[in-house]
Amino acid sequence: MNLRAGQVHFHDGRTLHGSALNRSPSPRLAVIVELQELDNAYRTGLDPHSGKPYVCNTDRVCRKIDGVPDYGDPFYCPVVWAA
Secondary structure (H helix, E strand, O other): OOOOOOOOOOOOOOOOOOOOOOOOOOOOOOOOOOOOOOOOOOOOOEOOOOOOEOOOHHHHHOOEEOOEEOOOOOOOOOOOOOO
16 A cells, blocks of 8 residues: 555554655654553563564553553553543
């Protein structure tokens, strides 16, 4: 799928995607928004391919409570809409 400047694409976070080398003199910019349920919480699990503990990007940046990623971190996981 080719996107033009200003277009947007929505997909599941597990969708394999990427783009070719940026050959323009301008930087490539992106905005990423991940949505989650309010009761979402960290769960341990193993990557089926490597057998190592699964780590998502949110786990790397959000605050930790007793070493466990806190998906209620108001900086990285703010509530933007609640029913």
